[in-house]
């Protein structure tokens with residue numbers, strides 16, 4: 001038998017009057033000012049702010065090792081793309097990740113995961129992409145699956161073998177896409193390890209043309225696609241991703257008007273990643289005003305990774321979206337809830353407070369969302385509820 005609970009004295013972001021939330025069987029079953037409490041367990045939220053749990057829709061949370069040495073090199077004036085071409089960057093993480101087994105990857109990822117959960121995140125996407133051979137890529141996703149057994153959150157896994165070209169395929173990008181990215185994807189799907197397919201479309205990684213066969217195969221396998229694109233240059237990946245009906249295009253700083261129009265038409269979410277923009281000291285901002293004008297849903301995510309975005313805070317991510325790019329408080333909040341969920345194909349599952357959706361919400365020692373977005377370094381989370389059960393607080 002599942003417990004019916006009424007969570008009373010909830011301050012919902014857009015409502016003056018305190019509300020009540022009824023949950024049963026892991027789902028929200030009703031929201032209203034005066035629900036029947038007969039036979040229900042009552043939890044008093046004390047007039048605190050209640051929000052949908054956060055969704056971190058773009059992370060590289062599982063990886064081995066540390067690249068803060070590159071951080072120090074960049075402080076001395078080195079450039080991210082030069083470090084990558086010299087065998088650092090993603091390939092440095094590849095060497096560390098290949099050396100580790102699943103248990104070690106899990107142990108290294110857990111503190112990062114716990115930091116996200118402690119700030120109210122209940123749905124997290126985790127990508128492969130630091131193994132760059134079939135077995136190491138599968139190992140990363142097995143580690144991600146293990147994390148979801150160890151902690152209460154909803155996991156979405158993404159196959160990102162097309163993240164960089166490993167040394168053993170130097171000069172043969174097409175061979176790598178065919179023999180590792182596509183063949184490995186088939187193995188990952190057979191093992192139930194993959195929910196979506198991603199790639200890195202950039203001069204230092206793969207072109208849209210090179211990624212096309214991978215996306216075509218993903219389509220045949222019934223898997224949705226998403227793409228790192230227009231991050232450091234305008235690579236043209238957005239148009240290809242939109243043609244494949246991508247769930248999201250991610251980074252998007254160098255996107256053009258044509259790119260914005262294409263994703264407006266394809267219903268693709270723009271996932272903006274201010275942690276990487278900030279860490280790399282970029283100056284090219286994503287076209288927030290054009291996205292807003294075109295009605296394209298904007299998500300924000302940590303992009304948690306060992307190089308360009310060593311960030312494990314969605315509160316900080318929202319603050320960056322607002323301060324660096326002029327997103328409003330409401331846009332920042334939607335970006336880490338309903339739009340983040342859409343970027344994972346979970347728009348009807350989580351990210352909003354409505355009957356029928358999963359009972360994933362957070363309770364804050366705050367009165368208004370602006371107090372979460374506008375302050376830096378404070379975590380006023382009082383409680384996290386995942387699938388109707390209290391996990392923090």
Ligand code: NIG
Nearest residue numbers: 089090228276303305307308
């Ligand atoms: O999203 N852009 C490509 N990949 C990752 C991380 C790259 C890295 O490890 O340096 C990103 O920024």
Ligand code: FE
Nearest residue numbers: 058060228303
């Ligand atoms: Fe990324």
